Amino acid sequence: MDNNSTLQQIGCHQEIVRLDGVSYSFDSQSVLSDVSFRIMERDFVGLIGSNGAGKTTLLRMIVGLSRPQKGAISLFGQPADEFKDWNKIGYVPQRNHFNPLFPATVREVVLSGLYGRKKLFRRLSKEDIGRCEDALGALKIQDLGDKKIGALSGGQQQRVFLARALINNPKLLILDEPLSGIDTETQQSFFHMIKHMHQRHNITFLMVSHDMDMVRSYLGQEPKEKSGKLSFYVRHSHDLDDCDGTDLLHSLRREG
């Protein structure tokens, strides 16, 4: 059974992230040494590790915020250095330590998820506005659109940043501790929503979490692989018949 599903995976799904012997150290302190791992399309990868195990560092390297000192990273089959389609990747960092007085509405923040290379020198279209409303709707925060971002609770802000990551209809969603700093009830509904996205939509997940119970409940008891202090728990989603899937944001089918 296990073998079977692996074969299927390779036959039909693309390799999304590939880490080859990635190492990183701050000064002389080694944070990551020789980490290799592959994330296939529609995998849900839970990355678990103690404090200082290099989880955040690894995510930051994948999204291009820092470079591995040794080893190589490739994204969607391309070396990370040459990768240009950053709109395919949604990233929700650990804490968004923005200035709470920052004058920006929820809608302005969510729309900013679209402002990549492809949007340079181009105005926002009606379609973009529609995408924003869809993203707000998908996270059930439509009625917060005109609120100032700093006036929201932690859980609401987390939804806003997830909406910002989703507006591009990403193929890969990277979440760094999305459940920290919000109350248990919100955590559960948030995790439920993420699980739903994984099962129903063509999104690959890479999530760092501290919450072993929640991770194990969805991804199984044992990690698929270990590397140093990092454990990779993986669950593959088979619920869709083909690899095209349906988009979370239904107005977005043309892109992504």
Add this chain to the structure above:
Amino acid sequence: MDILSAEFFQRALIGGALIAVTAPLMGLFLVLRRLAMIGDTLAHVSIAGVALGFLVNVYPVAVGLLFAILASFAIELLRRTYRTYAELSIAIIMSGGIALASLLFTMGKGFNMDVSSYLFGSIYTLNQTDLAVIAGVTIIVLSMVLIHKKELFLLTFDEEAASVSGLPVKYFNIMLSVLTALVISASIKIVGALLVSALLTIPAACSLTLSRSFRQAVVLVVIIGEIAVLAGLWIAGIGNLAPGGTIVLLLIGILAVSVMTTRIMRA
């Protein structure tokens, strides 16, 4: 009263109105990126350039501009070296600028250098060249900000997200630095080095408390800047007061009112 119709006063109004658009606009980006004090720093470095300009007999504003641009690059470089300590790089360059300015001023003692006009501004002595420079700066700043308003918002709100989106963050940072340097060297003659940072930061400070959206904040800083500069010039003209000082005190008055308004609205 006939000062208001005098030609030098007309030039002052035009120059002031232009600077009141660009300085608060660039100031908003600086304040939101926690670089509020950069204006003061660049202004002092720019003064050193002005002094050098007098010494070597080159159009002082141009040399001041060159110095400000160089300083803004140096700040950006230090800012990346001392990440999250933006104010450190600013303090270092600021002391360097003042040191250099004081050296150059003492060297130029024999020359006829009008130091105080650059420290406190001399908006009544604007000539056609100054006005042309200010108009040019305004056009450059406005067009760059309009073309890149989306990207500048993201860069200001969340620099890392901008980088993850694949935006050329380095290019935008340099652009912001150069635009800031342009605005500052152009405003020195109007409000003076000591008061430049008021025009950069106080409108932004007002809009932080008053506006809910970024769009509102952008509109508001320009309106506040215009009110303070035009009303300030008019009051100064009638009452024979120092125009730079009047403008800044008006700005502080507006800030006090906007802070009180938000307090009352919240209560």
